[in-house]
Amino acid sequence: MGNTLPEQYTEVASATAFTAVADTPSVAHNVWKERGLFLLNFLKNPLVNASVIPSSKTAGRAILSGLDWSTIHTVVELGPGNGTFTAEIIARSKPGTKIILIELEETYVELLRNKFGSRVTVVHDSAHRMNEILADHGLATTDLIVSSLPFLQKQISRMIFAAILEQTRHGAAYRFFTYMPPVMKWFYRGLPLHKVNFVMQNIPPMWIYGIN
Numbered sequence: 001m002g003n004t005l006p007e008q009y010t011e012v013a014s015a016t017a018f019t020a021v022a023d024t025p026s027v028a029h030n031v032w033k034e035r036g037l038f039l040l041n042f043l044k045n046p047l048v049n050a051s052v053i054p055s056s057k058t059a060g061r062a063i064l065s066g067l068d069w070s071t072i073h074t075v076v077e078l079g080p081g082n083g084t085f086t087a088e089i090i091a092r093s094k095p096g097t098k099i100i101l102i103e104l105e106e107t108y109v110e111l112l113r114n115k116f117g118s119r120v121t122v123v124h125d126s127a128h129r130m131n132e133i134l135a136d137h138g139l140a141t142t143d144l145i146v147s148s149l150p151f152l153q154k155q156i157s158r159m160i161f162a163a164i165l166e167q168t169r170h171g172a173a174y175r176f177f178t179y180m181p182p183v184m185k186w187f188y189r190g191l192p193l194h195k196v197n198f199v200m201q202n203i204p205p206m207w208i209y210g211i212n
């Protein structure tokens with residue numbers, strides 16, 4: 001199956017880089033520079049970036065609401081982009097919580113490493129390899145998966161859903177957002193989803209769904 005994946009996924013998988021992080025996170029992260037990069041990545045690859053501007057801080061708070069952070073020791077974020085949700089995850093996590101970010105776009109990988117330093121592990125790879133990536137880090141399970149992934153190609157989505165279901169069967173909480181609930185429900189059909197939140201203060205407004 002692996003050999004038949006589109007090039008953008010196989011190329012990255014063979015060039016996966018782990019934990020090359022700066023010791024001192026950069027404090028001077030420019031919001032406009034990040035927005036510029038976001039827009040540029042949207043223009044470069046609209047289906048992968050899927051949004052013109054990053055999610056709001058309010059969306060970050062909403063997607064992480066209602067979770068028991070005292071029981072969360074490992075977090076995986078899929079498609080962190082410029083790290084809006086990552087900052088909120090770090091703010092809520094206990095010291096020592098392992099935070100693994102899986103991002104396909106190289107320019108975000110660099111940004112995330114500079115922005116968050118050694119507090120996170122940034123993996124330049126595709127989300128469909130989540131469980132292999134966890135295993136590479138000596139982890140069989142995660143407690144929380146936060147995803148911003150867009151609707152992806154069918155074969156990749158199937159692999160991502162299988163990986164997510166395996167983790168949620170072991171008790172992981174899964175949280176993601178959508179701008180289009182009816183399309184999402186068709187896309188995710190068969191998955192035991194429940195609505196978690198609705199965020200009006202985001203452009204565009206978003207619905208948050210989850211498992212567990």
Ligand SMILES: C[S@@+](CC[C@H](N)C(=O)[O-])C[C@H]1O[C@@H](n2cnc3c(N)ncnc32)[C@H](O)[C@@H]1O
Nearest residue numbers: 049051054055079080081103104105126127148
């Ligand atoms: C809509 S952006 C979300 C960024 C950010 N989390 C936010 O909400 O503002 C989607 C992100 O998913 C990433 N992405 C798309 N396909 C991916 C894949 N197969 N594996 C990992 N990341 C992927 C894109 O590069 C992009 O950073």
